Amino acid sequence: MPKISKSAASIPASAIRMLTPFADKAESNGVKVYHLNIGAPDIKSPEQAVKALESLHPDHFPYSNSAGFIELRTALSGRYYPSIGVNNVTTSDILATTAGSEALSFVFHGAFDPGDEVIVMEPFYCNYNTLSMMNGVRTVGVHTDIRNGFALPPAYEIEAAITPRTKAILVCNPSNPTGTLYTREDMLAIAEICRRHDLFLISDEAYREFCYTDEPYFSALQIEGLDDNVIVIDSFSKRYNLCGVRLGCIVCRNKALMDLILRFAQARLCPPVIAQRIALGALETGPEYFRAVREEYIARRNFTVGALNDIPGVFSPMPQGAFYTVAELPVDNATDFCRWLLTDFRQDGETVMLTPAEPFYKTPGEGRNQVRVAYVLEVPALRRAMEILASALEKYNSR
Amino acid sequence: MPKISKSAASIPASAIRMLTPFADKAESNGVKVYHLNIGAPDIKSPEQAVKALESLHPDHFPYSNSAGFIELRTALSGRYYPSIGVNNVTTSDILATTAGSEALSFVFHGAFDPGDEVIVMEPFYCNYNTLSMMNGVRTVGVHTDIRNGFALPPAYEIEAAITPRTKAILVCNPSNPTGTLYTREDMLAIAEICRRHDLFLISDEAYREFCYTDEPYFSALQIEGLDDNVIVIDSFSKRYNLCGVRLGCIVCRNKALMDLILRFAQARLCPPVIAQRIALGALETGPEYFRAVREEYIARRNFTVGALNDIPGVFSPMPQGAFYTVAELPVDNATDFCRWLLTDFRQDGETVMLTPAEPFYKTPGEGRNQVRVAYVLEVPALRRAMEILASALEKYNSR
Numbered sequence: 001m002p003k004i005s006k007s008a009a010s011i012p013a014s015a016i017r018m019l020t021p022f023a024d025k026a027e028s029n030g031v032k033v034y035h036l037n038i039g040a041p042d043i044k045s046p047e048q049a050v051k052a053l054e055s056l057h058p059d060h061f062p063y064s065n066s067a068g069f070i071e072l073r074t075a076l077s078g079r080y081y082p083s084i085g086v087n088n089v090t091t092s093d094i095l096a097t098t099a100g101s102e103a104l105s106f107v108f109h110g111a112f113d114p115g116d117e118v119i120v121m122e123p124f125y126c127n128y129n130t131l132s133m134m135n136g137v138r139t140v141g142v143h144t145d146i147r148n149g150f151a152l153p154p155a156y157e158i159e160a161a162i163t164p165r166t167k168a169i170l171v172c173n174p175s176n177p178t179g180t181l182y183t184r185e186d187m188l189a190i191a192e193i194c195r196r197h198d199l200f201l202i203s204d205e206a207y208r209e210f211c212y213t214d215e216p217y218f219s220a221l222q223i224e225g226l227d228d229n230v231i232v233i234d235s236f237s238k239r240y241n242l243c244g245v246r247l248g249c250i251v252c253r254n255k256a257l258m259d260l261i262l263r264f265a266q267a268r269l270c271p272p273v274i275a276q277r278i279a280l281g282a283l284e285t286g287p288e289y290f291r292a293v294r295e296e297y298i299a300r301r302n303f304t305v306g307a308l309n310d311i312p313g314v315f316s317p318m319p320q321g322a323f324y325t326v327a328e329l330p331v332d333n334a335t336d337f338c339r340w341l342l343t344d345f346r347q348d349g350e351t352v353m354l355t356p357a358e359p360f361y362k363t364p365g366e367g368r369n370q371v372r373v374a375y376v377l378e379v380p381a382l383r384r385a386m387e388i389l390a391s392a393l394e395k396y397n398s399r
Numbered sequence: 400m401p402k403i404s405k406s407a408a409s410i411p412a413s414a415i416r417m418l419t420p421f422a423d424k425a426e427s428n429g430v431k432v433y434h435l436n437i438g439a440p441d442i443k444s445p446e447q448a449v450k451a452l453e454s455l456h457p458d459h460f461p462y463s464n465s466a467g468f469i470e471l472r473t474a475l476s477g478r479y480y481p482s483i484g485v486n487n488v489t490t491s492d493i494l495a496t497t498a499g500s501e502a503l504s505f506v507f508h509g510a511f512d513p514g515d516e517v518i519v520m521e522p523f524y525c526n527y528n529t530l531s532m533m534n535g536v537r538t539v540g541v542h543t544d545i546r547n548g549f550a551l552p553p554a555y556e557i558e559a560a561i562t563p564r565t566k567a568i569l570v571c572n573p574s575n576p577t578g579t580l581y582t583r584e585d586m587l588a589i590a591e592i593c594r595r596h597d598l599f600l601i602s603d604e605a606y607r608e609f610c611y612t613d614e615p616y617f618s619a620l621q622i623e624g625l626d627d628n629v630i631v632i633d634s635f636s637k638r639y640n641l642c643g644v645r646l647g648c649i650v651c652r653n654k655a656l657m658d659l660i661l662r663f664a665q666a667r668l669c670p671p672v673i674a675q676r677i678a679l680g681a682l683e684t685g686p687e688y689f690r691a692v693r694e695e696y697i698a699r700r701n702f703t704v705g706a707l708n709d710i711p712g713v714f715s716p717m718p719q720g721a722f723y724t725v726a727e728l729p730v731d732n733a734t735d736f737c738r739w740l741l742t743d744f745r746q747d748g749e750t751v752m753l754t755p756a757e758p759f760y761k762t763p764g765e766g767r768n769q770v771r772v773a774y775v776l777e778v779p780a781l782r783r784a785m786e787i788l789a790s791a792l793e794k795y796n797s798r
Contacts, residue, residue, distance in 0.1 A: 001627040002566065002599050004656045007512045014665035017465060038462070045459045053455060053673070060444045061643040063437070066416060098497050098645070101667035109533050113406045114513060130666035134508050134534070167401065200401050228400040244460040244672030246497070257403045266413035267529035268500035272671045273643030274452070 011133050015126045015359030022342035023353050031346060034377065034385035037338075037353040039176065039323065041376040043296065045241040045282070046289050052281020056274065064273050066265040068096025068249070072276050075283045076249065084208070086221040093253050095261060096271045096279075100206050100235035100248040104131045107231055107250065110261045111200050112137045116167045118202070119158065121150070123326060123360035123367055125176045125204070140166070141362030146328060146370065149317035150178040152186045155193055162193075168200035168231075169193065173220075174207045177360050177372040178326050179301075179319020181211055184218035191223045191230075199229065206235040206248075207322040209290055212298050227253040236275075238323075240282040247275040297323055297375070300382060304375040307386035311393060316373070324374050326357050326367075330393060334358065334371045337396055345392045352385045352392070410532050414525040414758030421741035422752050430745060433776065433784035436737075436752040438575065438722065440775040442695065444640040444681070445688050451680020455673065463672050465664040467495025467648070471675050474682050475648065483607070485620040492652050494660060495670045495678075499605050499634035499647040503530045506630055506649065509660045510599050511536045515566045517601070518557065520549070522725060522759030522766055524575045524603070539565070540761030545727055545769065548716035549577040551585045554592055561592075567599035567630075568592065572619075573606045576759050576771040577725050578700075578718020580610055583617035590622045590629075598628065605634040605647070606721040608689055611697050626652040635674075637722075639681040646674040696722055696774070699781060703774040706785035710792060715772070723773050725756050725766075729792060733757065733770045736795055744791045751784045751791070 016038055023033050067073065073094045081089045097103040104127075112118070114136030120128060122141030132139050142161050144150040158169070169190055174181040182190075187203075194201040203220030211217050220230045235248035252258055265271075301318075305325055308316040313330025331337045335356035345351050357370035375382060415437055422432050466472065472490045480488045496502040503526075511517070513535030519527060521540030531538050541560050543549040557568070568589055573580040581589075586602075593600040602619035610616050619629045634647035651657055700717075704724055707715040712729025730736045734755040744750050756769035774781060 001653070002510070002597050004653075004659055005509055005512050008508055008659055008663075011659070011662050013662050014465075017665045040461050041459075043459065045457070050456070050458065053457075056452060057449070058444070058452075059449065060440075060442065060640045062439050063642050066413075098501075098671070099668070102497075105667070109407055110404055111401070113404050114535065127666040127668075130662060134663065134666075136513065136535075198401050241459045243462050244669060246669070246671040254400070254403075256400075260403055260407055260410070263410050263412050263529060264407075264533065266416045267526040267533075268504070269498070269526075270643060270645070272497070272645040272674055274673050274677075275671055278673075 007136060008134065011130050012359065014130070016355050019338055019342060019353065022339055026342050026351065030349065032350040033342070034350065034352040034381060034388065036373050036375065036377070036385055037355045039238065039374050039376060040243055041241060041323065042378065043241045043293055046285035048284040049240055049242060049278050049282035052278050053274070056277055061273060064270045064276060066270050067262060068271055069276050069280070072096060072280050075280060080283055081221065084217065084219060086219055089221060089251055093251055093258065095250045095258060095265055096276060097248045097250060098271050099237055099246040100204065100233050101127070101131065103233045103235070103248045103250045104128070104204070105134065106261045106264050107202060107233065108132045108135045108137050109264060110257055111231065112167050115165060117163060117165045119161050119166060119169045120362070121152065121171065122362050123150070123177055123357055125172055126359045128170065139362055143363065143366070146315070146317060146326060150175065150180040150326070152182060152189065155189055158193055159197070162197055166197070166199060168202050170202040170204065172204040174211060174321025176207065176322055177324045177357065179322045179324050181213060181321035183215065187218050187220060187223060191226055194229050195226060200231055201226065201229050202231045202233065204233040206233065206238050209239045210294070210297060210323060211321045212294070212301065213320050221251060229254070231257070236279050236282055240285060242278060242282060245275045245278055246272060247279045299379060300375040301325070303379050304373060304382050304386065307383070308373065311386070311390045313393070323376055324372055326370050326372050328370050330397060331369055334369055338371060340396060341392055345395065347388050347391050350384070350388055352388045406535060407533065410529050411758065413529070415754050418737055418741060418752065421738055425741050425750065429748065431749040432741070433749065433751040433780060433787065435772050435774065435776070435784055436754045438637065438773050438775060439642055440640060440722065441777065442640045442692055445684035447683040448639055448641060448677050448681040451677050452673070455676055460672060463669045463675060465669050466661060467493070467670055468675050468679070471495060471679050474679060479682055480620065483616065483618060485618055488620060488650055492650055492657065494649045494657065494664055495675060496647045496649060497670050498636055498645040499603065499632050500526070500530065502632045502634070502647045502649045503527070503603070504533065505660045505663050506601060506632065507531045507534045507536050508663060509656055510630065511566050514564060516562060516564045518560050518565060518568045520551065520570065521761050522549070522576055522756055524571055525758045527569065538761055542762065542765070545714070545716060545725060549574070549579040549725070551581060551588065554588055557592055558596070561596055565596070565598060567601050569601040569603065571603040573610060573720020575606065575721055576723045576756060578721045578723050580612060580720035582614065586617050586619060586622065590625050593628050594625060599630055600625065600628050601630045601632065603632040605632065605637050608638045609693070609696060609722060610720045611693070611700065612719050620650060628653070630656070635678050635681060639684060641677060641681065644674045644677055645671060646678045698778060699774040700724070702778050703772060703781050703785065706782070707772065710785070710789045712792070722775055723771055725769050725771050727769050729796060730768055733768055737770065739795060740791055744794065746787050746790050749783070749787060751787045
């Protein structure tokens, strides 16, 4: 039997999806599972996106340009980015991708050589590990602390992680999994480190529209004088509830990098064309949609974080963005507990699914008693899920 | 300015798309360009695929399983593959991908380590270079000859290319760019080499339904006793004219490899869900669709290859599959000629776009006077394109 890749064999299974077989089994046995484990919200997509889909009556489906339809990229550079305060992005600075995942993958292949390192604040989106390892790139975690809301560490702590192989700092703002929102000052501090050490600043802004403070969002694209360093990963998945459609883009003004990435894009021919049509429709979405979604998430967040902290021994900071929070549970090993919820615990035939947070950490042993909670259900369902969690913890600790 | 990837910087621009800017310019100046340069046919998609799209009225778009909807994989294993004579593929042997390109990319990352080699008969689909180089994998070309229809070389010639780093033989059957169709005997000969040297046999079967001999198509999945070695790359793009939809799959019974590839798949969350719904519809397509398409392509092929060989100094073998042929032209450098067609030559305001074949060869200098011709237009348009080509060659050689 021929051997599979040695270098890839160490890639871990997805932390977010590794418990799925246990949930499938419970559900096939008739158990109702509250899914707080994955960022797949129940919010409706904007009607403009659905209409764009429904208006399609093609008789065949040709390829688009490898960088995406020019109308889509023009709508992004001419209307969407200016609407968030970014005025200096041109159509050629944008390359449409099969969602943020492909955008990240292209960046890991284009900005790095095997053996290079990328600094990420931990806990971080665990798929950064896999996507970077696929090009032999090593993620280096810089610790942030649940007790101070996973705030950005001081510059010297980040700089201490820099080695001759460091090529970039990668931030997710607001953060999956912590919900932490970096302010303008935070982003400028990171930019300063990148400038000083000539690093790329990769900013994953998939959750840009989900911010719960009163300050305007500050995109990495608004940093001045760092055009060759800033790479923004963008996505239609969360903003417009188009997760399964798979459309995103890379925005970057470094021409050499974009030229190289275009070659990767050409090799895979084009991003999905129907997704691009839906995205064009989605870009017509008005502010009232985002206002309503934001209000809904603030209500869900306030309820969830309040309810979590009401459970004895549970602690969650108050996240300021995205739709996740990381919570500490009164258990030794949250992975075991999350599995037990699916395999053993039932309350009136119901249980809850959470994501263990340990795989979001790079440092071994960190986050072992933490979980990521995605508050992606309506408040009544979240209420029931929190009741189940409280009972489950009590039962688990008195086994 | 931070440096971009050194290892990726040697990746060439797409041979298929590198002349696109010149075509765009000609077209923006009102020139009609006959596009024989890209495998984007004008054939209609099956109505079952279009209906599947038109019947969608989702209010949001959740993720699917990372391996694809179970209904889709079941329809493939239970109905489609048996319909082509493959009866021993289960749902778990199938992983849906964002077209054949992603399938190939996953295989290059999962079956190889950086520095490993893959043997491919040249000329070969030039994107194999880029997709393999993205994991540091080296393609090794084994020469095939236009004068004998790019027939499979004898085993000893293929085996001469095997080194300790060889991990796989990759075939495209029928072949893009040559249209060569490997018979059952050819495939068994390749299988025997793979068995002897414990290599993966990667079979790109995107053009499986486009075969113009009377023998039934022989898929690598029909090879017996080599389940751990055979990897099939499949695609909905050409079979159902769904190029822009971006759906394909990997079919492989090597559990270790499929487990690893599932981890890559999880990291990119899921293949496009609307594409999967369209694909499910497409699988209902009846044999009359394929019969009509086949007849049309046989007419186009016969016309095109006949017309090419009627032009003084031009030679094309008779391809038995796909919708391409590689032709020798009476020019020193076909790349220059193809560019000149777009920049300089007009006949009554019209010109033709072809793809230089040199980038389909690994051996430097090979194929310099060859082009790939995609016969993807109706016969009257092909006739006009061949007239233009004949005049252009005459003019080019009397400059």
